[in-house]
Amino acid sequence: MTTLNVALAQINVRKGEPRINWTHVQDVIAQATARGANMVVLPELWDAGMAYDRGREIASNLSGGLFAQVAALARQNNIFIFGSMYEKRGVGVYNTCAVFSPRAGVAGAYRKLHLFPLSNEDKWLNAGESPLxxxxxxxxTGFGICYDLRFPELFRRYAEDGAQVIILPASWPHPRLEHYRTLLRARAIENQCYMIAVNRTGTDADDGTQYFGHSCVIDPWGETALEVGEQEGLYTVTIDLDMIAEVRRKIPALQGRIL
Known part of the structure; x- marks a missing residue:
């Protein structure tokens, strides 16, 4: 595969309303399939948003509940699906991005390593233990979730592990748009990989938090292959995978590291 057709599902997540969000996502996946996408990426906690206090009630394990329904949808549509959800694992609840494969079902799960203290995420959820x-x-392909973007060592580890594409579901709010943009470009340039970030949009009714969208794909040169605005929608872009080897050959920074 030398090109990859990517669908970015920038949606307004209804806080604490998994049924409404799931109905919306099914429609979005159908649209992505109709457009010939190889993958569709959803935002962080697309199932219920920042309803951390209800996380245990909403969460399911990787083999059941909403995870099983998304896995079935990936098979039916022959498409890879990414985006984080509430996962119940043992006595803990995690912010988890599963790898939904059309052939293998759940082919892996990345649990968010860096929980966001400003929203008290760390008070309600458990942190993951390892990259994926x-x-x-x-x-x-490597994975991060939202706040992880501020920790460059995670993404360098992925580059050392041979990652060519990194997927980042997110829920970044105003006024930190320029942080988000700058960090995405930096991670792409540093690690000479594609960064695929899907950020939610809309406003939470209870606290007025406004999410700025701007889902985007940054190429290994640090150039913007696609960046959208704040409007809800499904956006697609085709990326050139051969560019990764080209950039790494022309500027062998990953081979030249001393530390």
């Missing part, structure tokens, strides 16, 4: 990079049809 998996081999997919387009190449090795």
């Amino acid at each position: 990079a998996v081999d997919l049809p387009w190449g090795r």
